[in-house]
Amino acid sequence: MARVDVTQDVVLERIVARLRSELDLNERRCYEVLDPMAPPAVPVGGEYFVSVALGDGTFVSGEQVSGNVTEETTVTVTVYTRTALDSPDRDKYLLRESRRGLLVRKKSILAALVGYDLNTEDDDSFLRTLLEARRAEPPTIVERNTGDGGVYLGVLRMEFACDFDWDLT
Secondary structure: OOEOOEOHHHHHHHHHHHHHHHHOOOOOOEEEOOOOOOOOOOOOOOOEEEEEEEEEEEEEEEEEEOOEEEEEEEEEEEEEEEEOOOOOOHHHHHHHOOOOOHHHHHHHHHHHHOOOOOEOOOOOEOEOOOOEEEEEOOOEEEEEEOOOOEEEEEEEEEEEEOOEEEEOO
């Protein structure tokens, strides 16, 4: 096993694959998005969804040569869970429900990513450092208009560092 240079699509693909594997999610419940702020299609009741979006990147001065550029970059992982606004214990349920509460999901996402390297399909590693949690936004509620009324989703976003070297060949 060696550390190799990759392209950013490989970084995104392997993070999604790790989350799907570790959280036992299918393609419908864990997927890539362009905009980490946009809510997904309305989730099926009782389920939670996870999206992964590319974040900001900085190209490292002094680590840019023909065929290879180092990028210090991030990905944003967002978890969504459906909630009913008329429940008197809505916030407690939204945060703590044992299967899809936002704090429960936050813990599982942190456990799935923090401190891990990522590997290509050939089992070569490519991150310059292990995956690292950088920041988390406070939980919130957003409304998703379904055309026949609104659905409310609990949302929690986290940002992870995933520095790598671009393969420019």
